[in-house]
Amino acid sequence: MKILNTALHDVRTGRFERTLSALTAAGAAVTAGEIYLSHDAASFGNKMMYWPLVVVPTAIPAGAAGFFSRRAARTVLPVASAAIVINGLQGCYLHIRGIKQRPGGFTKYNMESGPPAFAPLLASLVGGMGLLAALLRREDLQLPGDGEDH
Template identity: 35%
Template structure:
């Protein structure tokens, strides 16, 4: 029987990532054309699922990184607990077809958003207390600024989902704007922030693989298209929809490329206990998929607004 090498393992992982991206691509094509109530509930469920995917990314990433930090501060346990709850709330909401706010999901999402804000403060403090303060080495190797923001976005997307369920027969509004417009702005900003974090880490890796340019070239276009969707008059936008699907697939494919990067380290997956920490982070790329799926939901909602 042929032994599977680290290169084979990386190729298998890459294929799995691409397959998952393809599934997400085709799943995102199932747009429903029903009543306004059905559209709002379907959109809410999509936001629940996007929130769950972001929470899963935060849970896996913070569990690894805070374990590496030996949970030096007891507050480092908070994102694990909160992201687990947000993940469960998102999975429950994603299957919930009811048109009413859930009494437990709403406070969980609020807690996730507040924890994300607090975590950002902790990570900023972690950078400033190091010798040299705001410097490239500290930005590269200190606590990542963007990581807690993913938990904030998970809570925000989940809270939006519950808001859409409050009065599904009416045109929902958020922050004084039509909900589709507000959500397009939110997901556009989320994608832009995620690109900034990825650009910093891929710059640290010297872009040694040309594929590393993809997550700093494709998602910014999706962000710009969502911004245009929010600022322009509502109308069908097929190109924006296609580009967001590409961005969704990119996030899942990124897991495969990161798995291949881990396999190329000394010892490959046989030395997983070290290489998972030393290689590219597996939980990071799905953040793009989660935000792109949320962008597709915002786009669908925006097209119904007049």
Template identity: 35%
Template sequence: MAWSHWSLDRVVILFVGLAYLFIWIQVTMSHYRQNFHNKAMWAPVILAPLICIIAVLSTLLNSNGWFTAALLCFWLGAAAGLIGFYFHFRGVGLRVGGYALRNFLMGPPIIMPLLFSAISVLGLIAVYGG
């Protein structure tokens, strides 16, 4: 397997897949710490390794079927991150004191779900741009 023959979009999709491995570790630890009190917390925990596996397979196998599956996963990841942002932002407001700065610092991280979406959008850019 010669890396010099890989297109940029293929390398970016591989990077996105591997990035979801690390995101999965973080989101699993964070949601486990909160005892998965909302069923929606399972979405990124299940979706992140799925995106990881499919994105890595799509780059290694280099077939249209796998790239189509990766495309679908990237759209799901982008949507899941936006939904997570809603829950995290709402979670900050439900804390004592509402949307005070200290609640943004100590409450659910509102940027993490946006990162989940942003990495998927990077994958979408690679798929559509390639």
């Protein structure tokens, strides 16, 4: 119970940097897998479909590093996260453009059967988690090997 109370106190006081860094890494892994499957199903018809598979996975090592290192959480993680946010916004534009280019243009049918218009924004949310992690204070977790970097 003490662990749960400590965790809730940390969240309430903005001490969530390590946990959110780890969640960013996990979210990036799941999101990259989903992007791969979706874009593979579309046969990578546009070369731009490879970009999120390059950009999103950068948050996996960056988020893991942010969990273990305060410095990485404040430097590497926000850079990777900002790139993911930008790429997600770009993807949303490209998906909407793809829907508009289908026969009939921007119709309900094309919205349902074409590229998912707002799916890239979900990747942007993963990037947003990493940016938020960089702004928060660090939890007082005592992990083996914690040194002056804590």
